[in-house]
Amino acid sequence: MGAEALLEVKNLVKHFPITRGIIFSKQVGAVRAVDNISFTVNKGETLGLVGESGCGKSTTGRVILRLLEATSGEVRFEGRNILDLSPREMRELRKDMQIIFQDPYASLNPRMTVGDIIAEPLKIHGLAKGKERQKRVNELLEVVGLASYHARRYPHEFSGGQRQRIGIARALAVKPKLIICDEPVSALDVSIQAQVINLLQDLQKEFGLTYLFIAHDLSVVKHISDRVAVMYLGKIVELAEKNELFDNPKHPYTKALLSAIPVPDPTFKRERIILQGDVPSPINPPSGCRFHTRCPVAKDICKVKEPEYREVGPNHWAACHLN
């Protein structure tokens, strides 16, 4: 690696306040959805971000795009802290970073034709007009494996996989540098998942895209990512190059996740690490290491002291006392 950083996230925090009272509301607590995370996404790479439901991975994606306002921290895109940008500057920057949503049924306006949906970013940013725009829409449709006559149809006339392709075409319309893929295949049938993932990979090669790939499916992440970050309860617990992470996980949470990947070999026996209990509430996270309540190897220190997130091997970062 050692490439140029496109996106740097530093000490990013997103707390959702919990308030009581209607007119004179006061804050009585906070859901600590994202709690001080840092990572870098290099130009041209795919960083996978995995974790259980509710661990804050989607929130991270939306804070980076400023669909949600961060509580504190920095998000640097090509060196500029985008959290400081004015609404006008931010609109301009949105050409460079786009998002693909999880649910292809909810992310397309049902009252617009597919052509209008894909043309919208071109209109917003004044990128193409008239015939030119129509040509561009047709190009985009072909790029994602649809045909130009699809432009006149409405989203409900398409299958889930086709709709996701439409969402991808819309994101591509502005020629972005970074695309945040927020679980882009988890709502699709397994047979379709592979098609969409391969499409994403082809597009990455063709347009030199950078992906932040959010998912909970480890096999998908392994297939598409260069590096992988594992999140637990609002924190990144481990980050490493893909093969390093899958072959040599350092954090017990990562180990537990990896042991849950099904292996297509019925004779293969391995140790399954089954986590007990549920994810604790992010309103009141456990003291010390957040994972200690479910960690099979927790020691006394884990309950008291929060482990430092440090480099435990070359380009391999983890937050665990036991390394």
Next chain:
Amino acid sequence: MGSGRFLTRERKLALARFFRNWPAVFGLTVIVAIVFTALFAPMLAPYDPEEQFFDGLSLTGMPLPPNDTYLLGTDLLGRDLLSRIIYGARVSLVIGVVANGVALLIGILLGTIAGYFQGRLGLVIMRFTDLMMAFPALLLAIALAAILRPSMWIVAMVIAMVNWVQIARVVYSQVLSLRRRDFIQAATALGARTGRILFRHIMPHLIPTVVVWGTLGIATTVLLEATLSYLGVGVQPPTPSWGGIINESQSYFIDAPWLIIFPGLAILLMSLSFNLVGDALRDAIDPERSGSNV
């Protein structure tokens, strides 16, 4: 896509769908007829609606039932009912369409703003709406109408002022759920401005609600005007209005049912027609309902 010509492919299809729906065509015909009647009332009405005919009452002073001279009979003062209904179309149409339209406009505007911008502004708007809801609408209308000098247009505005409340509330709740939908987030992520999001992405989804409330509101407003007239703060007599005719004559329902039945039918026909047209319009412009019959 949709920008260049007025009659795009989608719009042509929508029109075709609309005209294939016979109840809608019926409704549209009735509406056109009512508008025509209101515009050309002096030419269509057989008599002056305000003239009290000497032979318009029976010897005992009873209103006459429908007969050859007075096709729909006469009212309590011996005036020709048909002429009064024809002229009444003017007031009722203005009240039903204008008052209701203004109420819809205010309701949509305030509901959308409150729903989309939440925060302090939304809070203030919605508490005010609650206040208006809790306040008896009739009392407010009477107060407003009494302060201002009652005329047809004033009455229309008074009705609009009290009728926007429910619409605002319904629209508010719709917008509240819409703004969280992914496609709105997607538009934001694409850099769409607030105006674009409101008009291109949120408003079109309000159409079904607005159509239902708008068409239901026509009957309600026509009857509210009747109530106001009855209480003396509506359109002033002798100007006829459909609701007004019913109210004048309601105590004689048993002896002179035609005085209730004919203006009642007129109100029913008008609100039914608007309802049919509204429903058909809603279906015609909703892409998801269109699949089967194209």
